[in-house]
Amino acid sequence: MTCNLSHYIIGIDGGGSGCRAALSDSDGVRIGEATGGAANFTTNPELAIKSVLEAAQEAAKSADIELDTLSHCVAHVGLAGILNASGAARMAAALPFRQVNVTDDRPTSTVGALGTEDGLLAAIGTGAFVAIQKNGAARFFGGWGFQISDHGSGAWLGRAAMERCLNVCDGLEPGSVLSNQVLTEFHNDPVEMVSFAKAAAPSDFAALAPMVIKAGAKSDALGRSIMTEGARFINSCIGKADLGESDIVCLTGGIGPHYAPYLDDRAKSLVRPAKGTALDGALMLAKAASENMECAG
Amino acid sequence: MTCNLSHYIIGIDGGGSGCRAALSDSDGVRIGEATGGAANFTTNPELAIKSVLEAAQEAAKSADIELDTLSHCVAHVGLAGILNASGAARMAAALPFRQVNVTDDRPTSTVGALGTEDGLLAAIGTGAFVAIQKNGAARFFGGWGFQISDHGSGAWLGRAAMERCLNVCDGLEPGSVLSNQVLTEFHNDPVEMVSFAKAAAPSDFAALAPMVIKAGAKSDALGRSIMTEGARFINSCIGKADLGESDIVCLTGGIGPHYAPYLDDRAKSLVRPAKGTALDGALMLAKAASENMECAG
Structure with a gap:
């Protein structure tokens, strides 16, 4: 069941050397992108939260979207240094999105590289x-x-x-x-x-x-x-x-x-170029979450 | 050519957890022994010098020998953390012995364990x-x-x-x-x-x-x-x-x-118990040096 309330989808990939955010509309058309500061959650959780937030806001600005629209976004955040559920929950709680999944950067890298293929x-x-x-x-x-x-x-x-x-x-x-x-x-x-x-x-x-x-x-x-x-x-x-x-x-x-x-x-004989980056993967995972999301309220 | 001027022989073995000194007369009869503080030369060269000196002095005391007799001793000092010739020279220069060889603890361990055997x-x-x-x-x-x-x-x-x-x-x-x-x-x-x-x-x-x-x-x-x-x-x-x-x-x-x-x-089939410790090896090496030493002055 798709949910028409989620107009925007956001993917974020981050690590020690910086983070990247990409914004797409509900059709999957990419309309904004931005980079931000260091976002390794183990090294510095506060900085990681700040960097992710700023990258998301910059991506919204680059798409000419009001910042409070972020509260309607479905997001996937994949960060180096997310080691367990409590780290993921702390990160998620600090973000303004309608729905957000926080993982380490392995799932986003995998979906980015392989897409939906086995x-x-x-x-x-x-x-x-x-x-x-x-x-x-x-x-x-x-x-x-x-x-x-x-x-x-x-x-x-x-x-x-x-x-x-x-x-x-x-x-x-x-x-x-x-x-x-x-x-x-x-x-x-x-x-x-x-x-x-x-x-x-x-x-x-x-x-x-x-x-x-x-x-x-x-x-x-x-x-x-x-x-x-x-x-x-x-x-x-x-x-x-x-x-x-x-x-x-x-x-x-x-x-x-x-x-x-x-x-x-x-x-x-099976080696192929990667389909995309961890940022692409984060956006794909956010889109999949958006499509699976039940409409509420 | 043996040298009658060297009445005493001293062996010292040291590392991060402490050092040990053993004193023998020119016949190789062990007449004194003592322990001292940490003596890893890389970790703390000043402390290593102090610990080795104190252990040597305590060994002399335990043998009822005047401290200035140490200046007639031939010594071998084997210490963890002696990584190169300049470290060995610095350690040697700080010691009061008539003649001293400073090595890391591999030669002393080897001679201690194997004696003169191949x-x-x-x-x-x-x-x-x-x-x-x-x-x-x-x-x-x-x-x-x-x-x-x-x-x-x-x-x-x-x-x-x-x-x-x-x-x-x-x-x-x-x-x-x-x-x-x-x-x-x-x-x-x-x-x-x-x-x-x-x-x-x-x-x-x-x-x-x-x-x-x-x-x-x-x-x-x-x-x-x-x-x-x-x-x-x-x-x-x-x-x-x-x-x-x-x-x-x-x-x-x-x-x-x-x-x-x-x-x-x-x-x-060739495994045998070690003949002795690194301290025994240091004493053996000091004795060998004493026997090889040419009499001077």
């Missing part, structure tokens, strides 16, 4: 998660953070490269062009590597990932070995996906697409 | 390193710290257990008694695991290692798998050691001895 998304940037979507429902793997998860992520690749290079220093495995490159970055000094690693944030480790990716593409033995091990997590998820011939596989994020050559053969 | 030491506690000793010279592997090294250490085992348990939560691998135990520690809440991991020091992760060790010993599939993967580093070093039939293998530290069942077959 398949698998491997979203691999500094962090990493995989989603399997089937009949409109998604199941998620990984994404629990650098320390105990995110196998194959950019941060994981950089850290793994450093570990393997120390093995080279210790004479435990043969060196390569890649190990020479990485060790040169640290002036061939393991002590400098140790100091770096102790203070390194995931993004610092991830800064080394492009070297590993390039080395792997050039068949450098060490680079290929690290990329193959990084792909193990994705391939393990593919093993759970039971992919059909019409299913699609999307590799997104700064690192994701570079894993294509390392995927299991079956999955390789 | 063989391999796997010293596995919260951290981990391996030494191969041959003809009186040692070669070291690992020990570069939790972030990019210390494969198989207690911290590594605990972290690996958490990663594998998240795989169980995600349905990527089957659960076991061990995963139930670990997940119960975190109230079956992955978000609690993530929070713990973000703030955890290596020793916090290492606190989970005994569960893994026990599970491995009871043939829990997950526990055995983690222990087998942890042993990969040690076995890799064993592969480099070219062990002879008369060589010995020592497993020390809180975790080391538990790896015995996971060693390559050849190494398994």
